[in-house]
Amino acid sequence: MAEVQRGFDEDESLDHALMVDGNAVAGLLYEIFAMEVTTGEAECVSCGKRAEIGSLLAFTQAPGVVLRCPRCENIVMRIVQTAEAIYLDARGVTYLRLDNLSRG
Amino acid sequence: MERTLAWQIATVTAIRPETARVKSFTLTLPNWVEQRAGQHYDVRLTAPDGYQAQRSYSVASEPERRGEIELTVERLEDGEVSTYMHDVLVVGDQIEVRGPIGGYFVWQAHLGGPLLLVAGGSGIVPLMAMLRHRAAIGSDVRTRLLFSSRTISDVIYSDELSRLTAEDNGKLEIFHTLTRAQPPSWSGYSRRIDRQMLTEVVAPLGPAPKTYVCGPTLLVESVANNLVQIGLDPAHVKTERFGPTGGVPRGG
Ligand SMILES: Cc1cc2nc3c(=O)[nH]c(=O)nc-3n(C[C@H](O)[C@H](O)[C@H](O)COP(=O)(O)OP(=O)(O)OC[C@H]3O[C@@H](n4cnc5c(N)ncnc54)[C@H](O)[C@@H]3O)c2cc1C
Numbered sequence: 001m002a003e004v005q006r007g008f009d010e011d012e013s014l015d016h017a018l019m020v021d022g023n024a025v026a027g028l029l030y031e032i033f034a035m036e037v038t039t040g041e042a043e044c045v046s047c048g049k050r051a052e053i054g055s056l057l058a059f060t061q062a063p064g065v066v067l068r069c070p071r072c073e074n075i076v077m078r079i080v081q082t083a084e085a086i087y088l089d090a091r092g093v094t095y096l097r098l099d100n101l102s103r104g
Numbered sequence: 105m106e107r108t109l110a111w112q113i114a115t116v117t118a119i120r121p122e123t124a125r126v127k128s129f130t131l132t133l134p135n136w137v138e139q140r141a142g143q144h145y146d147v148r149l150t151a152p153d154g155y156q157a158q159r160s161y162s163v164a165s166e167p168e169r170r171g172e173i174e175l176t177v178e179r180l181e182d183g184e185v186s187t188y189m190h191d192v193l194v195v196g197d198q199i200e201v202r203g204p205i206g207g208y209f210v211w212q213a214h215l216g217g218p219l220l221l222v223a224g225g226s227g228i229v230p231l232m233a234m235l236r237h238r239a240a241i242g243s244d245v246r247t248r249l250l251f252s253s254r255t256i257s258d259v260i261y262s263d264e265l266s267r268l269t270a271e272d273n274g275k276l277e278i279f280h281t282l283t284r285a286q287p288p289s290w291s292g293y294s295r296r297i298d299r300q301m302l303t304e305v306v307a308p309l310g311p312a313p314k315t316y317v318c319g320p321t322l323l324v325e326s327v328a329n330n331l332v333q334i335g336l337d338p339a340h341v342k343t344e345r346f347g348p349t350g351g352v353p354r355g356g
């Protein structure tokens with residue numbers, strides 16, 4: 001979830017009113033990983049925060065989906081779907097930890 | 105659980121008005137998979153020309169209700185999918201869905217409590233699934249719900265919430281706040297959820313309630329920040345932001 005140090009301000013930008021949680025794009029993530037990953041963990045390259053994937057900030061209005069770190073708002077993952085393929089840009093994560101239990 | 109989250113064709117078997125702007129839809133599914141309270145489905149509409157619109161809707165019904173799910177949808181003026189569901193869908197129609205999805209915003213009785221639920225408008229939906237689940241299995245986990253609506257006639261599930269409290273042996277408490285207008289002799293809160301209100305509702309639950317906050321993004325954002333500032337551990341505060349929409353006006 002959002003932590004205080006982010007200094008959220010209601011008027012800061014329209015973007016914040018539009019964001020949802022990583023949990024909201026669980027369906028798309030399932031298409032990529034073929035498993036439930038929202039209870040898995042992602043470590044942010046930029047600040048080292050380890051966050052549940054469901055708790056990342058998700059921006060779904062742009063073409064594709066952008067997932068940001070709930071602490072520093074760095075882009076953790078970017079997902080773009082075309083008719084032929086799904087592109088996953090995961091430059092913002094040092095690692096993902098996905099539970100075996102959520103498979104199958 | 106199904107290995108692939110396939111799209112399936114659900115049939116609308118009942119439509120029930122909840123408030124002037126909110127309806128519940130019962131969907132029977134050819135491939136029903138038991139959901140956990142708090143999970144959602146994706147709904148996909150396809151126009152004759154192939155254009156598709158997809159939205160998420162939380163499951164309102166409890167997992168103990170088998171073979172079907174209930175979705176509760178608020179009609180948003182100019183909303184693409186919610187207006188279709190309200191104005192076009194009738195009993196017997198079919199609609200494409202996939203789910204249940206999202207293991208993050210989930211409460212099951214074995215996770216215990218105490219439980220703190222905070223909802224704005226249609227944000228009550230996944231929390232209602234938790235309350236219905238709690239009642240269905242006879243859980244006595246101490247639970248407090250703080251629910252913000254505009255006016256008394258906008259309170260979704262109003263009768264059922266009263267009944268759940270009445271039938272519970274004192275472990276479930278519900279606090280309403282009405283932000284726009286209050287009926288005469290209203291004894292609940294009469295303002296937007298603020299830190300003072302949260303402090304009052306949270307205090308008896310001790311320092312570490314399992315917390316679920318759901319509703320329009322700005323409401324969730326403000327509630328979550330306030331909860332952390334009054335001392336709750338961010339790791340125990342789960343959020344489900346519905347986007348710019350929902351039952352509470354933006355700004356003002
Ligand atoms: C995980 C999850 C669960 C959800 N569960 C529920 C639920 O149980 N019940 C429920 O009613 N809803 C739920 N929602 C919200 C739902 O998914 C839809 O967002 C909602 O129904 C609106 O969809 P729409 O197509 O009708 O409106 P849209 O066409 O998406 O428009 C929504 C409204 O926002 C305005 N809007 C759109 N884009 C912008 C913009 N860029 N800037 C400003 N305003 C904009 C529109 O004018 C309109 O009034 C959930 C959302 C999530 C993420």
Ligand SMILES: [Zn+2]
Nearest residue numbers: 044047069072
């Ligand atoms: Zn970060």
